Every structure is written in structure tokens, then in C-alpha cells.
Amino acid sequence: MPSTVPSARLLALLRGHEPALVFTGAGVSRESGIPTFRDAGGLWEGVDPMEVATPEAFDEDPGRVWRFYDARRRQAAAIRPNAAHRAIAAIEATGRPFLLATQNVDGLHELAGSRAMVRLHGSLWQLRCTSCGRRSDDRRVPLDPLPPRCACGGLLRPDVVWFGEALPMVAFGRAERAARNAALCLVVGTSSLVEPAAGIPRIARASGAYVVEINPEATPLSPLAGERFAGAAGVILPELLAAAGIPMESAA
Ligand code: BV8
Numbered sequence: 373m374p375s376t377v378p379s380a381r382l383l384a385l386l387r388g389h390e391p392a393l394v395f396t397g398a399g400v401s402r403e404s405g406i407p408t409f410r411d412a413g414g415l416w417e418g419v420d421p422m423e424v425a426t427p428e429a430f431d432e433d434p435g436r437v438w439r440f441y442d443a444r445r446r447q448a449a450a451i452r453p454n455a456a457h458r459a460i461a462a463i464e465a466t467g468r469p470f471l472l473a474t475q476n477v478d479g480l481h482e483l484a485g486s487r488a489m490v491r492l493h494g495s496l497w498q499l500r501c502t503s504c505g506r507r508s509d510d511r512r513v514p515l516d517p518l519p520p521r522c523a524c525g526g527l528l529r530p531d532v533v534w535f536g537e538a539l540p541m542v543a544f545g546r547a548e549r550a551a552r553n554a555a556l557c558l559v560v561g562t563s564s565l566v567e568p569a570a571g572i573p574r575i576a577r578a579s580g581a582y583v584v585e586i587n588p589e590a591t592p593l594s595p596l597a598g599e600r601f602a603g604a605a606g607v608i609l610p611e612l613l614a615a616a617g618i619p620m621e622s623a624a
């Protein structure tokens with residue numbers, strides 16, 4: 373098991389009160405039981421993202437897109453946050469200037485208590501009407517019938533950001549501003565392949581933040597990291613917090 377020995381610089385930053393930005397991807401939910409996208413056995417294995425995660429795919433076959441997303445909602449509804457989600461919420465709870473920018477849509481950060489956060493790619497639990505634009509919070513699993521329809525009769529879609537779609541401007545703007553001000557940027561569980569979200573940690577690094585990557589694998593971001601921990605977020609993050617003396621809630 374790789375030991376987690378943070379540098380003196382990282383320990384000082386974790387213990388300090390300067391602004392911190394945490395940027396997460398699917399790997400942070402891995403230990404809750406949700407597959408990532410690009411690992412073996414991942415969501416994109418056997419599924420062409422262009423057939424289930426683009427507006428064109430939805431126009432062509434909303435039923436196929438909804439079967440993919442309803443399955444992910446059912447999967448996400450059945451699991452709980454893991455120690456990585458709780459550790460990130462514990463950093464926020466120290467009261468330091470903090471923002472979590474997540475690419476995840478599963479809602480586990482919110483369940484773990486994260487509040488100062490932006491969802492760069494939307495949420496599985498929000499639906500949006502393709503006719504009247506109305507947004508709704510909808511936790512029903514399974515959704516039946518598929519595809520779901522709005523009271524206005526319009527087709528409802530998952531309120532997530534598909535390939536070729538713009539990210540929510542307010543969320544992305546908040547993440548960019550936090551990246552420009554961050555002294556510490558933790559990049560957890562992301563392949564750093566999907567733009568423009570993957571640019572957020574690069575903005576932090578260019579603005580002087582100390583970037584730390586937590587990921588079993590190296591990624592295109594790795595060369596920019598001042599420090600890397602090659603391991604599971606659910607193991608590494610609690611160890612870093614313990615070394616820094618940051619208290620963590622145990623599993624609720
Ligand atoms: C845009 C939907 C323009 C939500 C997702 C060529 C062709 C077509 C498009 C492009 C192209 N080149 C660039 C693009 C743009 C494209 C893009 O970046 N494509 C990439 C793949 C090349 N981007 C877009 O299309 C974006 N929009 O550009 O629009 C525009 C601009 C203005 C106006 C109009 C239009 C939209 C991007 C968002 C796409 N939506 N999903 C959903 O269903 O979830 S992408 C999908 O990838 C998810 O959102 C996910 O969040 C994101 C990133 O993946 P990761 O989270 O990093 O997950 P991954 O599996 O990749 O990696 C997991 C990592 O965890 C691994 O590194 C693994 O080692 C690690 N790990 C595993 N276990 C653990 C762990 N880490 C820690 N602990 C563990 N236990």
C-alpha cells in the first residue's frame with residue numbers, strides 16, 4: 373500500500389487558511405462503487421459516448437440515451453459517499469476560503485456535506501424540458517416510462533453537459549476565479565482529458581497554486597503537479613487530513 377507522506381509544503385498548505393480549490397472527476401466516486409468512464413469496466417466500455425452523451429444522440433434516439441442515464445441514476449441512488457467525499461467536505465468545514473469544482477453528476481459530494489461547490493457537467497438528479505426549458509429536481513428511480521415528459525408535453529432530458537455542449541457559464545466562471553486565487557489545488561480522480569473543465573487546474577498552476585494530484589495513474593496533468601499520490605482517493609485523502617490534523621466525520 374503506497375504510504376502517504378505529504379511534503380512539508382503540502383502539510384503547511386493543508387494546515388493553513390489560504391484559499392483551496394479541489395477539482396474532482398469520476399475516480400473520487402470509484403470507492404463508492406460507481407465505475408469511472410475510461411478505466412477497465414468503465415462506463416464508456418462497450419458504449420460509444422457519441423451515442424449516449426451528445427445532443428444529436430438524444431435527438432436521434434432519446435430512449436437509448438435515457439436507458440443509459442436511468443441506469444446511472446439507479447446505480448447512483450443505491451450507493452453512499454466514501455471517505456474521499458467526506459475528506460473533501462472536511463477541508464471545506466475548516467472554514468478556509470474553499471471551492472469544490474466537480475465534473476461528477478452523481479450527487480455524492482452533496483450527500484457527503486459539500487456546499488461550496490460547482491457542478492461543471494450538471495447533475496443526474498436534475499431534468500430539463502427540451503420544449504419549455506423548465507428545470508426540475510427529480511429523484512425517481514427508475515424513471516417510468518422512458519423518455520420522461522414534462523407537464524407541457526415536451527421531452528425531458530438529463531440536465532448534464534454532453535459533448536459539444538457549453539458548460540454552465542456561472543459554474544465555470546466561479547471555478548476559474550477560484551483557480552486564479554487558489555494557493556492549493558487538489559486534483560482528485562480525473563483523467564484530465566475533457567475540456568474545458570480540465571483547464572481549471574492548469575489555470576490554478578499558472579496563477580501560482582501548488583497543485584497536488586491524487587490518482588492511481590499518471591495523467592496529462594501529472595507534469596504540472598508539485599506532488600502526486602499514486603493511490604485511491606478514499607485512502608490517500610483521509611491520510612493527508614490525519615497528517616495535517618484536520619478532523620473528519622466518520623461515515624454517517
Ligand atoms: C465543449 C456527460 C464546445 C455527463 C461528459 C474532439 C471531438 C469532439 C469533442 C472534442 C474533441 N476535442 C475536444 C473536444 C471537446 C470535448 C472534449 O474535451 N472531448 C475529449 C474527450 C477529447 N469537450 C466537450 O465537448 C465539452 N463541451 O467543448 O463544447 C462549446 C463551447 C461553447 C459553446 C458551445 C459548445 C463538454 C464536455 C463534457 C462532456 N460530458 N459527460 C455525464 O454523463 O457524466 S464527459 C465525462 O468525462 C464526464 O463528464 C466526466 O466527468 C468527464 C471526465 O472524466 P473523468 O471524471 O476524469 O473520469 P475518467 O474515467 O476519464 O477518469 C477517472 C480517473 O480516476 C482516472 O484517471 C483513474 O485513474 C482515476 N481513478 C480510478 N480509481 C480511482 C481514481 N482516482 C482516485 N481514486 C480512485 N479510487
Ligand code: ZN
Nearest residue numbers: 501504522524
Ligand atoms: Zn416543458
